[in-house]
Amino acid sequence: MRSPRPATGSVPGSTGARTEPPAGIPARAISPAPLPVTDLALAVDIGGTKMAAGLVDRSGSLQERAQVPTHGDADARTDGRTDGRGPEVLWRRLADLVHEVQLRVAPGDRVVVCGVGCGGPMSPDGETVSPLNIVEWRAFPLRARLHELTGVPTHVDNDAKALALGEGWVGAAAGRRDYIGIVVSTGVGGGIVLDGRLLGGRLGNAGHIGHVVVVPEGRRCPCGGRGCLEAEASGTAIAALTGHPADVAPPSIVERTGTLVGRAVASVVNLLDLPLAVASGSVALGFGPPFFEAAQREVDLRCGLDYARGARIIAGGLGDRGPLIGAGCVGWRAVEALV
Ligand SMILES: [Zn+2]
Numbered sequence: 588m589r590s591p592r593p594a595t596g597s598v599p600g601s602t603g604a605r606t607e608p609p610a611g612i613p614a615r616a617i618s619p620a621p622l623p624v625t626d627l628a629l630a631v632d633i634g635g636t637k638m639a640a641g642l643v644d645r646s647g648s649l650q651e652r653a654q655v656p657t658h659g660d661a662d663a664r665t666d667g668r669t670d671g672r673g674p675e676v677l678w679r680r681l682a683d684l685v686h687e688v689q690l691r692v693a694p695g696d697r698v699v700v701c702g703v704g705c706g707g708p709m710s711p712d713g714e715t716v717s718p719l720n721i722v723e724w725r726a727f728p729l730r731a732r733l734h735e736l737t738g739v740p741t742h743v744d745n746d747a748k749a750l751a752l753g754e755g756w757v758g759a760a761a762g763r764r765d766y767i768g769i770v771v772s773t774g775v776g777g778g779i780v781l782d783g784r785l786l787g788g789r790l791g792n793a794g795h796i797g798h799v800v801v802v803p804e805g806r807r808c809p810c811g812g813r814g815c816l817e818a819e820a821s822g823t824a825i826a827a828l829t830g831h832p833a834d835v836a837p838p839s840i841v842e843r844t845g846t847l848v849g850r851a852v853a854s855v856v857n858l859l860d861l862p863l864a865v866a867s868g869s870v871a872l873g874f875g876p877p878f879f880e881a882a883q884r885e886v887d888l889r890c891g892l893d894y895a896r897g898a899r900i901i902a903g904g905l906g907d908r909g910p911l912i913g914a915g916c917v918g919w920r921a922v923e924a925l926v
Contacts, residue, residue, distance in 0.1 A: 625696040630914035633705040635720030640688040643915025647757035701741040702918025704749030713743025747776025753913030759904035772868035775817040799851040816851045845878040849885025856898040867903030
């Protein structure tokens with residue numbers, strides 16, 4: 588990540604002394620040229636644990652970032668007071684975060700678009716959002732509010748779809764026209780790029796691999812079903828199964844989780860003729876190689892048709908920058924043809 592630009596006229600390591608122009612060259616000939624204008628996307632990622640904002644340039648580089656807990660200290664009070672919650676309290680926290688990042692735009696640079704990744708469900712085009720894990724926002728008009736706040740065109744999409752876009756833009760799926768991006772974290776989500784285009788679906792929810800069934804008659808899922816990938820392999824499910832957070836899960840759980848993710852991926856590979864799955868999120872990336880090896884074994888086992896054989900499941904390449912780069916991509920792709 589780039590550190591904030593030094594103020595005009597200050598150069599790291601400089602003593603501040605002015606350098607005289609060489610003999611014969613008028614002083615104005617070496618006066619600083621105007622800095623090139625960099626167009627930026629204001630990227631916003633909204634999750635149940637934290638909200639983040641950053642600046643992403645046209646080449647996919649995340650230049651600035653800041654984050655706040657989605658719910659502040661006041662929200663955690665257990666004395667029955669509720670003044671720390673509510674849709675407008677949360678909105679004010681997000682608006683302050685956006686403002687903080689806007690202040691970091693270097694002189695001469697400009698924000699031309701705002702891209703947002705947010706937990707679902709949401710109405711088409713993210714006009715209103717009702718994230719499952721943000722109870723304050725139900726049909727919250729996020730796109731219009733951010734548009735009003737920033738004054739630039741604003742585009743909202745599902746956070747897992749945004750991350751899939753980011754991986755295809757400058758991450759582990761760069762240059763690929765057919766892949767699924769999966770997030771295995773507190774929940775499980777995904778986004779599918781097919782024939783070079785992000786799948787939307789009737790209401791914008793295409794790619795939601797979290798509710799592909801991997802254990803018939805398995806654990807109850809919040810969706811009303813049983814044995815969905817999210818109900819078996821999410822951080823929430825792992826904590827319920829083991830009694831401990833996913834980051835201390837034993838090897839048997841790491842392997843089981845990888846196997847189940849691989850099982851869901853295999854079904855998608857077979858269904859859509861996809862050669863690649865890119866998995867991110869704290870559970871997948873935290874578990875690391877043993878998780879991916881188990882997932883790949885399952886994919887190999889279940890993808891036997893000619894077109895599906897050899898499909899790969901690999902780790903996302905953007906690490907913790909992925910959600911903001913993906914959100915930036917949601918904005919940029921509306922400005923120019925990206926994915
Ligand atoms: Zn489900």
